[in-house]
Amino acid sequence: MSLEQEPADEEADPLDAFRQFFALERDVLVLSAAMFAxxxxxxxxxRYMAEYMSALGASVVVIGLFGTVSNVVSAVYPYPGGAISDRIxxxxxxxxxxxxxxxxxxxxxxxxxxxxxxxxPVSLSIVAIFAGLLLAQGWKSFGLGATFAIVKQSVAPSHLAAGFASTETFRxxxxxxxxxxxxxxxxxxGSSSGEVVTAFQVILLVAVVFGVLGTVAQHVLYRADEDDIGTAFEGVSQLLADLRAMPDELRPLLVGDTLVRFANGMVYVFFVIVVTRFREVGLTVSLPAIGTVAFSPQSYFGLLLGLEMLVALLTMVPVAKAAERVGLKPVVALGFAVYALFPVLLISAPPDPAIFAVLFAFSGLRFAGLPAHKALIVGPAERGAGGRVTGxxxxxxxxxxxxxxxxxxLLWDGFANPLTGTQAFAGDPTLAFTAATAIGLLGTAYFLVFGEEFEAYR
Incomplete structure (x- = not known):
């Protein structure tokens, strides 16, 4: 599949990804199906891994370490992943x-x-969870920089946010x-540990089936006749050169973004624990002709995530269009603010399913700023360097x-003095989530003060 496209002056169509898919253009169909699977x-x-690990006996600190290892994988995989793709x-x-x-x-x-x-002292089942993580994130390592570069090449600079909204909508x-x-x-x-484990194994079995179908489909149907084979990775010197070449306009965005993402990373893995164990929020509704339907906290968490993403999908494109009138910076700042405020709102909310629904709908607004955020990252890059700047x-x-x-x-569960074995810090969930909000608001404020607008959106 050729990734080279002529620059386009037309507005990006947010529904174009779906139109291409249903037109059954072969390469679009294959990659879209794999992406969806x-x-x-x-x-x-x-989003359920913390609940699964807790049901298997993992402590909050171990779950936090799982989140940190996930962060390591997310940081380390994309760059060599791109080099491998270029090579083979x-x-x-x-x-x-x-x-x-x-x-x-x-x-x-x-x-x-x-x-x-x-x-x-560690169960081998928990070790297996960590080992599985190293494999499960393999597919995500492909194509991050390439996706950014393709959008930059295909969409006029003043419509970059709408272009990213198009790709994000399908994914x-x-x-x-x-x-x-x-x-x-x-x-x-039910909500017992044994039932949670069994239910999640059913979910994992479905994920395995989708993974097999996606892998087989993309290997058999993908047309490799125009697939470019690149040269070997040039080494750490190339990476250092790319870091030094990052446009100056990106540095305030990078600082603010890093603070916001650090704050979100402190608590993101624990969102499911807050709903299912800390607040134990389920949902019981009476439906005509059906009767009473009771959703366990685990089941209701899935509905909350669906609501969050529905709001994201409904707002992403309109907000990207609005960015063309008000600029990228205020839209990105809006997303940062939602990231920052959500943790303290979540941990302090009473165990009311309606309130939690409102909170997760509010959380969906953080995705509304994502296309503008990506446009602000890749916009200042020189043409042909979008992928490297992004990476x-x-x-x-x-x-x-x-x-x-x-x-x-550690802030949630506390920690012991390694020398004496006594409790050095008791820990508190509210403290962990409040600290996350404080750091996130600091990043938002820094970006509002020092962040720069992309020239095409001024």
């Missing part, structure tokens, strides 16, 4: 990454079988469907964010 698998599983070609890279993710889902599925085996449709599927699969089960930006941000989940876990 793996995104669906990730969304059915990743997109077809084989897609197949390898898809196979890794599918195997990762399988390892998570099998983890409870190892619960009776321990390595010191995040799976983000909407995935949690709803998880909610339906959780519905027949350098995300690598630096994600490396700094790595310890965030572990920090959040």
């Amino acid at each position: 793996f995104s669906l698998g990730f969304q059915m599983t990743s 070609g997109s077809r084989y890279a897609l197949t390898a990454f898809g196979l890794c993710s599918t195997l990762g889902f399988g390892v998570w599925l099998a983890a409870p079988a190892l619960a009776g085996v321990s390595i010191g 995040r449709t799976a983000f909407l469907v995935g949690p709803l599927v998880a909610a339906a699969l959780f519905y027949p089960f 350098a930006y995300y690598l630096l941000r994600n490396v700094i964010v790595i310890p965030s989940a572990a920090v959040g876990g």
Whole structure:
């Protein structure tokens, strides 16, 4: 599949991704189907991992470490992933990454079988969860920089936000469907640890099936006749050069974004725990001709995630269009503010399902600023350098964010003095979430004061 396209002066059509898909253009169909399959698998599983680990006996600190390892993978994988893709070609890279993710889902599925085996104080099932993570995120390592570069080449500078809204709309449709599927699969089960484990294994089995279908489809149907094979990775010197070449306009955005993402990373993995265990928020409704329907906290969490993504999909395109009138900076700042405020609102909310629905609908607004955020990252880059600028930006941000989940876990659960073994800090969930909000608001304020507007949107 050729990635080269002529620059377009027309406005990006946010529904173009769907039109191409339903027109059944072969390469678009293959890549779109694979993107949907793996995104669906990730969304059915990743947001529930803390609940799964808790049911298997993991402590809050261990769950925080899981989030930190996930941050390591997110930071480390994309750059070598792109180098591998350039070296062996997109077809084989897609197949390898898809196979890794599918195997990762399988390892998570099998983890409870190892619960009776321990390595010191740690259950082997928890070790398997960490091992599965290294595999499950394989497919996500492909194409981040390329996606940014393609949009930059294909869309006029003044319509970059709308162009990113087009790609995000299709991908995040799976983000909407995935949690709803998880909610339906959780519905027949209760809230005990054993039932949570069984329900999540059913979800993982579905994720494995989607992973197999996505991997086979992209390998068999992908046309590799125009697949470019690049040269070998030039080494760390190339990476350092890319970091030094980052446009000056990006530095205030990078600082603010990193603070906001660090804050979100402190508590993101624990959102499910707040709903299912800290507040135990379920939903019971009476429906005509059906009667009373009771959703467990685990099932209701999936509905909340679906609501969050529905709001994101409904607002993403209009907000991207609005950015063309008011500028990128205020839209990005809006997304940052939602990221920052959500943790303290969530942890302090009473256990009322209606209030939690409003909160997760509010959380969906953070995605509304995502296309503008991406446009602000890639916009200042020189033509032909969008992928490298994007890769350098995300690598630096994600490396700094790595310890965030572990920090959040320690603030939540406390820690002991390693010398005496006595409790050095008791920990408190409200403290962890409040600290996250404080750091997020600091990042938002920094960006509002020092951030620069992309010239095409002024």
